[in-house]
Amino acid sequence: MTILIRHAALADLDELVELEKSSFEIDRLSRRSFRHWLTTEHRALLVAEVDKAVAGYILIIYHPGTRLARIYSLAVSAPHRGAGIAKALLLAGEQAANDDGRLYLRLEVSVDNIPAIKLYETLGFQKFGIYRDYYQDHKDALRYQKRIRRYRDTLQYRSVHWLRQTTPFTCGPAALMMAMHGLDKVYQPSWEEEINLWREATTIFMTSGHGGCHPVGLALAAKRRQFSVEVWINQTGTLFIDGVRSEEKKQVVELVDNCFKREAAEQKIKIHYANITQGELISAFKAGAIPLILISTYLMDRKKVPHWVVMSGFDDDCLYMHDSDPDEGRQSELDCQFIPVAREDFDRMSCFGKNRLRTAVIIRPG
Ligand SMILES: CC(C)(COP(=O)(O)OP(=O)(O)OC[C@H]1O[C@@H](n2cnc3c(N)ncnc32)[C@H](O)[C@@H]1OP(=O)(O)O)[C@@H](O)C(=O)NCCC(=O)NCCS
Numbered sequence: 001m002t003i004l005i006r007h008a009a010l011a012d013l014d015e016l017v018e019l020e021k022s023s024f025e026i027d028r029l030s031r032r033s034f035r036h037w038l039t040t041e042h043r044a045l046l047v048a049e050v051d052k053a054v055a056g057y058i059l060i061i062y063h064p065g066t067r068l069a070r071i072y073s074l075a076v077s078a079p080h081r082g083a084g085i086a087k088a089l090l091l092a093g094e095q096a097a098n099d100d101g102r103l104y105l106r107l108e109v110s111v112d113n114i115p116a117i118k119l120y121e122t123l124g125f126q127k128f129g130i131y132r133d134y135y136q137d138h139k140d141a142l143r144y145q146k147r148i149r150r151y152r153d154t155l156q157y158r159s160v161h162w163l164r165q166t167t168p169f170t171c172g173p174a175a176l177m178m179a180m181h182g183l184d185k186v187y188q189p190s191w192e193e194e195i196n197l198w199r200e201a202t203t204i205f206m207t208s209g210h211g212g213c214h215p216v217g218l219a220l221a222a223k224r225r226q227f228s229v230e231v232w233i234n235q236t237g238t239l240f241i242d243g244v245r246s247e248e249k250k251q252v253v254e255l256v257d258n259c260f261k262r263e264a265a266e267q268k269i270k271i272h273y274a275n276i277t278q279g280e281l282i283s284a285f286k287a288g289a290i291p292l293i294l295i296s297t298y299l300m301d302r303k304k305v306p307h308w309v310v311m312s313g314f315d316d317d318c319l320y321m322h323d324s325d326p327d328e329g330r331q332s333e334l335d336c337q338f339i340p341v342a343r344e345d346f347d348r349m350s351c352f353g354k355n356r357l358r359t360a361v362i363i364r365p366g
Pocket of ligand 1: 023024073074075076077080081082083084085086087088108109110113114115116118119120122
């Protein structure tokens with residue numbers, strides 16, 4: 001049997017839909033989804049052709065802005081199983097992801113899908129967790145990952161429980177709750193706490209809608225909860241004021257900025273008016289702190305929104321982040337945990353706006 005692995009084309013659409021129907025009972029990719037994945041970027045969609053017919057496919061999605069790739073789906077038609085087709089698809093998919101600069105391939109698989117689990121383990125994927133109630137039939141998913149480029153065993157990480165922010169403006173509180181819970185399991189995140197933290201730390205206005213959180217506001221909120229904090233800001237002026245158009249609103253943002261900084265001085269919270277480097281973030285992390293970092297979402301979604309994330313690990317090549325905001329439809333919650341951001345991309349991602357604001361809040365046990 002000759003197996004040809006090639007990129008999928010629109011002409012494969014009907015066969016892909018048929019293959020999907022015969023391979024999965026639930027959580028199937030629709031015709032519309034296939035059409036989307038056939039025509040979009042940031043993915044590898046490969047088919048295995050046997051006797052001029054599609055006998056299998058693999059869909060790998062690239063997480064924009066980071067070095068993560070996820071196996072979104074893989075199937076081989078029943079009559080062709082056991083002939084090494086899935087293995088060939090996976091190896092070709094790995095190569096495609098590698099060529100795209102991806103460092104990790106991740107996937108989830110149902111706990112009772114023994115053929116697939118065996119396949120992934122045979123190809124060197126390592127289990128790194130379980131995801132409860134993941135599928136439509138409520139079965140759990142096992143999470144696997146493989147480092148597809150240069151395996152180096154230098155990863156240091158912290159077990160930070162991931163949280164989803166419940167509003168578009170509470171990334172700061174969600175990040176802070178993850179950090180505080182990561183440092184002290186007695187501290188319990190909750191919805192009420194998320195909103196309270198936002199009320200304590202908000203800048204009130206931002207470009208549109210509710211204001212996000214100010215680094216010093218977050219630091220003060222953490223201090224009130226008995227954590228020790230330090231803030232880094234690479235500029236001394238009022239933060240987040242540029243996008244605010246109305247003069248009255250600007251005055252409010254300025255007032256809040258001044259209040260936070262005055263209170264920080266009273267509380268003896270150290271503010272370093274300097275650029276925090278990757279080395280400093282890593283040293284703090286190694287010494288037991290969990291940093292909150294402000295990023296611009298531009299590299300991920302081209303939207304240029306300021307966004308707080310939590311540092312959850314590092315190694316020679318990447319800093320790893322937990323991001324409380326899954327981009328609906330495209331990302332799973334798993335894509336939001338230990339997101340590998342390559343060292344060479346990190347400095348571009350971790351500054352915001354035309355003034356290139358770089359800020360971080362270092363949280364330590366109290
Ligand atoms: C899982 C699936 C893709 C495997 O496809 P396949 O082409 O039959 O797999 P391969 O022939 O390439 O097998 C490669 C390795 O996988 C493992 N494997 C595959 N089928 C297996 C089975 N029925 N039992 C145990 N191990 C199996 C073996 O380790 C095998 O290596 P080996 O042949 O050297 O022992 C296929 O069964 C399928 O499409 N299932 C339905 C859809 C699905 O579950 N997709 C995965 C979603 S996460």
